[in-house]
Amino acid sequence: MLHHSVGISARHNLICSLQSMSLSNMTTSPSLSLPTPKSPTLSTDLDPLRKRTHPRRFINALTCSLDEFPSDGSVRHYAILSHCWVPGQEVSYQEMLELSRDDTHPSRAKFGFQKISNACAQALQDGHHYIWVDTCCIDDGNHAHKSQDINSMFDYYANSDVCYVYLHDIHRKGLHSVDTDVDISQSKWFSRGWTLQELVAPSKVKFFTEDWRHYHIDSQRGVSLTEAHRIQGLWGISVEVLTGSRKLQDIGLKERMSWSIKRSTTVEEDRAYCLLGLLGVVMETRDREGVESAFGRLSSVLYEAYGHEMREYIGPGKAGNGRALMQFMESTYNENKALTFKYMKRSNGPCQLTRIWPDSASYML
Template identity: 45%
Template sequence: MRLIHVRTFLDIDEGKRVDPDAIVLKDLVDEDLAQIKYGILSHCWGDPKEEVQYKEMDALIRMGGPARKKLRQRSGYQKIHRSCEQAWKDCLAWLWVDTCCINKESSAELSEALNSMFRWYENSERCYVFLHDLAAKILPTTSNKKMFPNYSGWPRWFSRGWTLQELVAPNLVHFFNEDWHFIGDKKSHAQTLSSITQIPSRILRYGLDAHRPSAAQIMSWAADRRTTRTEDRAYSLMGLFGVHMAMLYGEGKNAFRRLQLEIIRMTNDHSIFAWDRKDNGWSGSVLADDPSFFGDCHDIVNMEPDEYLAALKGVVPDDVLSTINEESIRTYTVTNAGIRIRLPLQRCRGSRSVFEARLACCRSFDYSPISIFLVSFKSTYYRYFGQSQTIRGATAKFQLLYLVCQEEKREKDFTFKIDDRALECEGFVRRCVFPKRVPVNLKDNSVTLSYTHHCAVIVYANKETGTCFALAVGYCSGYEWLHVIPDTLAQLFFDVRQTTPDPWNSYAQRVYDLAWVVSPKHAPRVAQACTPGVSRLRCEEDGPRLVKHAHIPKSIRGVQMVYQRLPQPNTCFVTMDITRCTGCCVPPDVWQTLDGLSTNDFDMPCLMLDPTPLSTQVKRNAVHRFLVDGVPTSFLSAVAEPDKIKVTEPRNASMTYSHE
């Protein structure tokens, strides 16, 4: 640890003669630090050009008069000067300031400093908090967004990531306003500071060891705090959890993932999984992206194994609970297959792949274990966010799970090119697309989903028959899915025959919420149906063609979709049509490959539509293969010669037919 010698610095500043052998900065090892008392500064960095760096402080004693005068004009220098004056008043000979006591050009030194910082603040004799934007001579007790508009109505210091540990770690913390007027200390203002930071007052008075909070609760303190670098949102929390990590600037949000994994390796704290997010969907990892996901976790506490098992009575059968070893609850590990953990699972209504899992943590006012929802795919489980209910009367079973914890890669956009021209011939028109922020290209009838927009709903209605249905498309964790949601419930809310947009937008939002509920069930099915070797009808560069059917209630018609993955990356083509249907058809959840169908399975007029994207239909003899009476047949696009259609049979005999 490198410290400023307070008296030497003040003598240089006052222009006094200083021994040429004197030093301003001194490196001290742990044995030396145990013998001295030092102060430490907590502040907000300003303009980097205003801050005093290590090389400048190290050269201060050798610096000429003009250069020293120029340095003294910086606001960063004034912070150091006033801190040294205060330390000298408090009989402290040494002071640590992060701007000038770390040689940031050395990655090894920077890493050591960041990993040691909590301990340095914890061992300090006194911490000086400089609130540079507070003019008042008292610590504010209420939020003032007029005075502090960018920081939730409080001085900027309370919004920074690194200052969280600088408030919690030291025993004595003194606050100063912009004029370095003392305005109070941490312990006497613990209640006010607690209302500002959500940190319990007992922690502020007695420290973390007084009553160790849950991981989720500590994360919640940092939920609204900011850092200049994304990685620092994780690095600034290491000391609060007592973990150590390598500093890898450039890794982005992966730093927070690594932090959570280190916490998991050191503790058996289930609350690390209790985070939530506002939007629906399912996450590619059971680990949160950043501390903001723990914003509502300030009152989460851990449960002892006996408390946890007692709270599960009525959910898990007694004969099962009696066989549960408490050690199995305490232990979970990180493996290359995911986080290996044993949890009680209860299946949710309407889905075979969504489960409710109860964690060994609860709210401070409620002893019921906190629940999270998981969606299974093959042998692993993902976090799921949506409207789900467990089956009434069903019991939960303890199961050994592997929770996905790999870094959630930013997915590329996925485009659904939709040919719905045949729907208009049957009286169905497009009413709306939800959400409105989803990019829809009307020129080529495409819907593009992205990392931030995982799902979209297109609503179609027939005002003559009073029926409607929605096409839901989604892309999440590498799986594209699409599903028709037929519905006549719209008639309960408004007249389906009307064309004004507001009722349809409200209806689309309800369908959108429903789409997320069924998404875990449908997401893997396209991938499963497209497994190599399943389909024999495969072009060289294209994927298999799949067909799915959905009955329209109270009618003798159904919606039919044909899906095909296109050669372009992350693009598929969907053809839609209305067919006759009595309701006794193939289940709507089932995708079938076209070569697996007999000629009596479906009426498939939509297959005769040109599957080429509408905006890119080529003026050349493009070949398309279809089943004609069960026989694979190649057709040339009619676009090539508007008055003729060319048909190429499998034996390559070419015939020409004229339009009637």
């Protein structure tokens, strides 16, 4: 059943009441201590390869504005949002700065700002004063910081208290519909490149449908066993990883690579960048460098970090060869898919295991 059923129209009223309650609690509870944000300044931290364990800026869920924390780890407890970007509707870092000073700013009418507002309301309801949202917490105008954030993003999700996954394309059939009426695995979110790390990195995940109702599953990872088998059949990610019973560090490099090959990104070189945290490597990002160049540089850092495995997988002398890496990853996907099992329901007996071969596009449960 629904964990709670707060619709979009009620959310904006809820934000105001939660902000009022939270501010009251802050003023009456001397034991509550929050870190002090700093004003945005010209930073000297310009190493694009320096990784952070926690974000440098957050949205203050009370004020729906940005707070800056240059020191790594100043905010230890926070929520984080995972979502699909809607072209032309997301709120950028610069817009977020502007609308916090202007109640009539046109960006407030964007779907992306409604998404941020609802995420803030959910964070407050769960007791979190800070939330990180990639669209406005990453400054696209600062190359060094953007590169740091992209290289650190896996850690941002892994170190969060909870990840809210907003599925804007999954709709309820009615106010009283139950979770079994919805198949979240059909969301576009599961096919995107960046959302792979956002699925496997956090320790706690909550899924929300289009109207911001919690898709409630009695699981820390937010995915039921049934859905985990569906997702495994579609994308090859093991059920054990999806349900949290197997740690990501126990998964081999080759298998982790296979999870990403059929996923898409808006910017082609992001197909390489979105793998950095998942594969445990660091690489400077370059705007509009092209997918083969990005995979070529990724190949070089992988050979440096995993020399023995990479020579075994692709061969010696292939470091820096982006095409060879992409071809190898394609083969790992087919190999992993061929070894994936699926459950098929039978009307007169227990489920049977059936092997999925690479030319099989269907998945039944």
